[in-house]
Amino acid sequence: MTDTPETKPFEPVIIGFTCNWCSYRAADMAGISRMKYAPNVRLIRLMCSGRLDPTFVFKAFAGGADAVLVSGCHPGDCHYSTQNYKAMRRFHLMQRVLTQMGIEPGRTKLLWASAAEGQIFANEITKFVEEVRLLGPLNWNKSAAPVVPVEVPAEEVQA
Amino acid sequence: MSKPKFAMYWAASCGGCEIAVLNIHEKILDVDAAFDVVFWPVAMDAKYADVEKMEDGEITLCLFNGGMRNDENEHIARLLRKKSKIMVSFGSCACEGCIPGLANFSSIRDVVDTAFSTITTDNPDNIRPQTSYTMPEGIITIPTLNPVLKTLDQVVDVDYYMPGCPPESHQIAAVVDLVIAALNGKAELPPKGATIGAGNSTVCDECPRTRNVKVIKEFGRIQLMHADPTLCLLEQGIPCNGPATRSGCNARCPSAGAQCIGCYGPAEGVVDYGARLISAFASVIDSDKPEEIDRILDGLVDPAGQFYRFNLAGSLLRASKAAQKG
Numbered sequence: 001m002t003d004t005p006e007t008k009p010f011e012p013v014i015i016g017f018t019c020n021w022c023s024y025r026a027a028d029m030a031g032i033s034r035m036k037y038a039p040n041v042r043l044i045r046l047m048c049s050g051r052l053d054p055t056f057v058f059k060a061f062a063g064g065a066d067a068v069l070v071s072g073c074h075p076g077d078c079h080y081s082t083q084n085y086k087a088m089r090r091f092h093l094m095q096r097v098l099t100q101m102g103i104e105p106g107r108t109k110l111l112w113a114s115a116a117e118g119q120i121f122a123n124e125i126t127k128f129v130e131e132v133r134l135l136g137p138l139n140w141n142k143s144a145a146p147v148v149p150v151e152v153p154a155e156e157v158q159a
Numbered sequence: 160m161s162k163p164k165f166a167m168y169w170a171a172s173c174g175g176c177e178i179a180v181l182n183i184h185e186k187i188l189d190v191d192a193a194f195d196v197v198f199w200p201v202a203m204d205a206k207y208a209d210v211e212k213m214e215d216g217e218i219t220l221c222l223f224n225g226g227m228r229n230d231e232n233e234h235i236a237r238l239l240r241k242k243s244k245i246m247v248s249f250g251s252c253a254c255e256g257c258i259p260g261l262a263n264f265s266s267i268r269d270v271v272d273t274a275f276s277t278i279t280t281d282n283p284d285n286i287r288p289q290t291s292y293t294m295p296e297g298i299i300t301i302p303t304l305n306p307v308l309k310t311l312d313q314v315v316d317v318d319y320y321m322p323g324c325p326p327e328s329h330q331i332a333a334v335v336d337l338v339i340a341a342l343n344g345k346a347e348l349p350p351k352g353a354t355i356g357a358g359n360s361t362v363c364d365e366c367p368r369t370r371n372v373k374v375i376k377e378f379g380r381i382q383l384m385h386a387d388p389t390l391c392l393l394e395q396g397i398p399c400n401g402p403a404t405r406s407g408c409n410a411r412c413p414s415a416g417a418q419c420i421g422c423y424g425p426a427e428g429v430v431d432y433g434a435r436l437i438s439a440f441a442s443v444i445d446s447d448k449p450e451e452i453d454r455i456l457d458g459l460v461d462p463a464g465q466f467y468r469f470n471l472a473g474s475l476l477r478a479s480k481a482a483q484k485g
Contacts, residue, residue, distance in 0.1 A: 054434035058475040089441040100463035102480025141483040
């Protein structure tokens with residue numbers, strides 16, 4: 001299934017969505033503090049976790065990701081006051097839909113990390129990578145992965 | 160000069176699209192006046208061999224409804240694509256899978272078991288149809304099921320999309336008028352890949368109900384509630400798919416007191432219909448506490464079924480893990 005020979009452990013590919021103000025800076029903090037953590041997460045910076053459209057997550061899974069991390073400021077600390085609560089509500093509903101699609105809840109994770117919590121961010125990622133490694137590769141059927149349609153605007157047909 | 164040729168075909172669908180076409184009433188006479196109907200299995204007798212004998216591009220307009228459930232569907236889709244100038248993905252099944260596409264939640268084995276071995280089926284020996292069987296006279300075959308249902312544009316190139324389950328008759332009439340006008344050089348056809356016979360906005364835009372940006376503590380089912388007839392259904396906790404659904408039906412269901420179920424498919428700019436609805440539904444939840452959010456979400460009995468009722472085969476994920484495994 002994967003290209004990896006059986007002797008090598010499975011290395012999950014994880015897409016991580018971080019917010020500009022807290023969790024991305026936590027990752028920065030982990031970096032400049034030279035903390036060591038699993039390299040499996042590809043971080044994508046959003047302005048806010050509230051910007052996370054579930055479409056991004058679905059596209060990540062359809063495109064071959066084994067897991068998705070969503071990360072933002074601690075509840076109450078959002079730079080845009082309450083948007084991380086929106087992310088939380090969305091995340092809970094999205095996880096239910098993904099479960100019905102056969103994507104285990106363990107493949108998505110919601111993580112709060114402030115700009116000062118580089119160590120927590122690094123530890124949680126290492127933990128998440130190990131959890132996903134136990135779940136194994138997702139191997140979403142890539143031949144079935146659709147091409148995102150090109151939008152062609154059209155005049156409305158009037159009856 | 161001979162008239163331009165018209166074809167209509169049904170793959171995995173219910174036949175409602177054909178009825179919707181006949182529902183354009185006397186306009187069907189315009190269709191007959193403007194076109195030679197050369198292939199339309201539900202309405203006239205014609206054989207696949209007749210289509211095979213045609214020149215490539217000989218059919219001017221082909222309305223193709225139905226999803227790709229088996230290899231016969233795919234074969235005819237490819238054949239009609241080759242023989243048609245304008246191929247319209249007609250109706251929700253062809254565009255996005257629709258109700259037959261809900262089978263993509265289950266493995267094909269479960270789908271067949273449900274059809275042949277449930278309590279409503281008298282099949283004590285658990286007999287299954289064989290795709291190929293040798294008789295004394297020779298081998299007889301039936302089409303082979305695809306493990307997952309595909310949409311038309313996942314199999315062939317499509318010129319236009321016409322959504323709806325079924326497309327509203329007034330929209331079909333408008334499209335027929337447009338194509339006839341274009342054939343007479345009096346109008347221009349929209350660019351390839353466009354959605355025709357529908358609006359560019361959402362059902363909410365056409366909905367007469369009032370929105371007050373209210374949030375809710377509970378999702379309910381419409382048959383168990385007394386819904387206010389003038390207020391937004393979603394803001395009353397009733398799962399309504401209007402926020403992500405393409406306009407074009409004049410908000411028929413919400414106007415009549417029922418929630419939108421999403422038959423017109425994703426609105427302009429919506430890549431994944433269900434993902435857009437997750438955002439919309441989550442936005443009316445009135446809670447900041449994870450436990451309470453979960454309790455409120457328990458009121459949505461089948462979220463994936465709610466969000467992908469018409470759209471599963473056309474969504475980003477296309478089919479559940481179970482369906483992919485077969």
